[in-house]
Amino acid sequence: MQAPDTFRQALLIAIPRLRRYARSLVFDVAGADDLVQTTLERALLHWHQFDHQRELLVWLMSIAHNAFLDQRRRDSRLSIVEPSEVEAEQDAQRMDPGADVGLRLDLMAALERLSPEQREPLLLVTVEQFSYAECAQALGIPIGTVMSRISRARVALREHLDGQSRPAGSARLRRVI
Amino acid sequence: MSSNLPPDAFETPDDAMLSAWLDGELDPIAHANVAAWLRRNPHEAARVRQWRHDRDDLHAHFAPVVDEPVPPALLATLQRAPAQQPLWRRAAMVAGLLITGAAAGGLAGVSWVSQHPDNVAALPSALRGASPVQPTSWTHRAAVAHAVYVPEVKHPVEVSVTQGTEAEQRAQEEHLARWLTKRLDMPVRLFDLHSQGFELVGGRLLPDAAGPSAQLMYQDSAGQRVTLYLRKPEPGATAAFRFQREGELGMFYWMEDGFGYALVGKLPREQLLAVAQAVYGQSGMSPAPAKTP
Numbered sequence: 280m281q282a283p284d285t286f287r288q289a290l291l292i293a294i295p296r297l298r299r300y301a302r303s304l305v306f307d308v309a310g311a312d313d314l315v316q317t318t319l320e321r322a323l324l325h326w327h328q329f330d331h332q333r334e335l336l337v338w339l340m341s342i343a344h345n346a347f348l349d350q351r352r353r354d355s356r357l358s359i360v361e362p363s364e365v366e367a368e369q370d371a372q373r374m375d376p377g378a379d380v381g382l383r384l385d386l387m388a389a390l391e392r393l394s395p396e397q398r399e400p401l402l403l404v405t406v407e408q409f410s411y412a413e414c415a416q417a418l419g420i421p422i423g424t425v426m427s428r429i430s431r432a433r434v435a436l437r438e439h440l441d442g443q444s445r446p447a448g449s450a451r452l453r454r455v456i
Numbered sequence: 457m458s459s460n461l462p463p464d465a466f467e468t469p470d471d472a473m474l475s476a477w478l479d480g481e482l483d484p485i486a487h488a489n490v491a492a493w494l495r496r497n498p499h500e501a502a503r504v505r506q507w508r509h510d511r512d513d514l515h516a517h518f519a520p521v522v523d524e525p526v527p528p529a530l531l532a533t534l535q536r537a538p539a540q541q542p543l544w545r546r547a548a549m550v551a552g553l554l555i556t557g558a559a560a561g562g563l564a565g566v567s568w569v570s571q572h573p574d575n576v577a578a579l580p581s582a583l584r585g586a587s588p589v590q591p592t593s594w595t596h597r598a599a600v601a602h603a604v605y606v607p608e609v610k611h612p613v614e615v616s617v618t619q620g621t622e623a624e625q626r627a628q629e630e631h632l633a634r635w636l637t638k639r640l641d642m643p644v645r646l647f648d649l650h651s652q653g654f655e656l657v658g659g660r661l662l663p664d665a666a667g668p669s670a671q672l673m674y675q676d677s678a679g680q681r682v683t684l685y686l687r688k689p690e691p692g693a694t695a696a697f698r699f700q701r702e703g704e705l706g707m708f709y710w711m712e713d714g715f716g717y718a719l720v721g722k723l724p725r726e727q728l729l730a731v732a733q734a735v736y737g738q739s740g741m742s743p744a745p746a747k748t749p
Contacts, residue, residue: 287534294530299521303514309609312527316609319533386513404479405511406518411481430475433507440510 282326289335290322296407297339303402304347306391314350318343333416340407340417344399351395389439397432400425469493474504478511532607594664595700595709598685598718601662601671602705606681613658613673617646632659636670642688642715647738649674652731654682674731682721682731697736701725708732712739 297318301311321342322329329338390398399418403409404425411429415422469477469490476482477490494501605612615635617628629646636644639661646656654674662669662685669687697710706728709718717739719732 290534291531294526295522295524298524298526298530299518302521303518312530313609315530316533319530323534386510386517390514402514402518405514408515411476411479426472426476426481429479430471433475433510434471436510437503437506 282323286326286329287323290319290339293336293339294319296336297343300340300343300402300407301347303390303406304343304395304399306387314343314346317346317350321346334413336407337409337413337417340403340409341419344418347395347399385440386436389436392439393432393435397428397435400428401432401436404429474500475507478504478507529607529609594669594685594687594716595707595718597662597664597669598671598683598709599705599707599720601685602683602707602720605660605671605673606683612681613671614660616658617656618658628658629656636661636686639668640670640686640688644670644686645738646672647684647735649731649734652727652734653677654731657681680722682719682723682728684735685716685718685720687716697732699725699729710736712736715739 294315297315298311301314301318302308305311305314318339322339325342329335393401400414400420403414403417404411409417411422411425415425418425420428473482473486473490474494477487477494480487482490494504615628615632617625617632619625619628633644633646636659646659649656653676655676657673657675659670659672662671664687667688669685672684672686673681674684675681697708700707700709704722705720706723706725707718707720708728709716710732711717717735719728719735721728721731723731
């Protein structure tokens with residue numbers, strides 16, 4: 280059975296915020312929109328599972344979260360990134376005229392170095408302005424875990440911004456909570 | 457409130473507590489206690505102020521995304537059946553929309569109903585007067601294939617020619633041409649539409665009435681896509697160069713040199729015609745890669 284028009288309409292309204300969350304997770308526009316597309320497709324497929332007592336956005340973010348993890352699992356098996364590509368991408372970001380050059384690029388680089396486990400709750404709370412309870416729902420973890428991951432994310436982000444962190448190459452050795 | 461409490465009335469808050477305080481997640485008493493503790497510990501208060509700046513910066517950085525126009529491909533996702541459905545059902549759904557023209561206009565923005573005689577243009581004039589191709593047969597399938605695959609963000613084509621280095625792309629093009637040539641049992645060439653601003657994305661094999669057909673997809677720098685549908689014509693079919701338009705979508709189709717061609721795109725007619733002419737101009741040549749060296 281197809282999702283009703285009212286549901287599609289609600290999804291339509293949610294797209295801008297889904298795109299923002301995806302952008303903050305995936306960084307590049309095309310990759311982020313792929314994530315949004317996957318999220319919308321899954322939402323349409325499972326629309327009947329949506330409990331109308333819940334906040335649609337929280338439900339959608341939980342779908343996006345799972346899609347993001349699926350994608351990372353796939354990428355960790357497949358991805359071979361040419362160093363030149365990475366450089367080109369970083370150059371392109373550096374030349375982005377829309378960015379506040381000094382601070383925000385550092386902020387983005389620092390953000391990118393956080394583990395997804397830290398990054399997701401931090402972004403849901405700071406950018407999406409979710410409560411800890413909503414964040415816990417979206418990520419499927421207890422509120423206490425949300426609380427500790429966010430604080431660790433803040434400390435780690437500051438370390439990166441203050442230049443106290445290890446070089447980027449060792450980023451994948453970071454502790455996973 | 458804090459003045460009523462001795463300094464050691466509650467334990468030193470840890471980072472999780474400070475962070476929750478910043479996010480307004482503590483109950484009123486705990487909130488006031490942390491506020492009082494921060495006033496007594498200016499060094500810790502400075503750390504928390506930095507966290508607040510980081511929070512505000514993160515929010516400010518991503519805030520503009522919500523004001524960006526939503527890409528058409530995402531809107532299209534909402535207008536069609538879920539991707540996990542078997543492909544034939546999606547195609548059938550699109551086809552169903554086409555047949556019930558009224559629904560198609562509202563939902564997919566595509567509605568191929570039947571040929572509009574006053575929209576038919578013949579070109580080149582040498583071919584004018586030849587009997588028209590039945591528009592409800594393979595050209596219909598070309599339109600359906602366009603409607604199904606063009607909105608696709610992840611898998612617009614089966615064989616992509618846009619990955620990797622230039623040499624790898626060339627190899628992918630050769631592979632695509634060889635593969636389609638073998639499967640269609642006709643020499644398939646990848647047309648070079650750079651002069652029209654279109655780059656080859658890749659191609660896929662599709663089922664047609666009597667056997668396989670192929671779809672080549674091209675994209676311009678603005679992300680606008682056109683598809684070229686290739687198939688073996690029915691025996692005895694005659695060449696005609698015709699145009700159909702419905703809504704924003706247009707199609708030129710013709711037969712030539714043992715091939716049926718249908719070029720579909722959401723372009724102004726003049727521009728679509730120019731692309732069709734570029735294809736037509738190259739179709740007499742021997743198979744060649746899409747990119748000029």
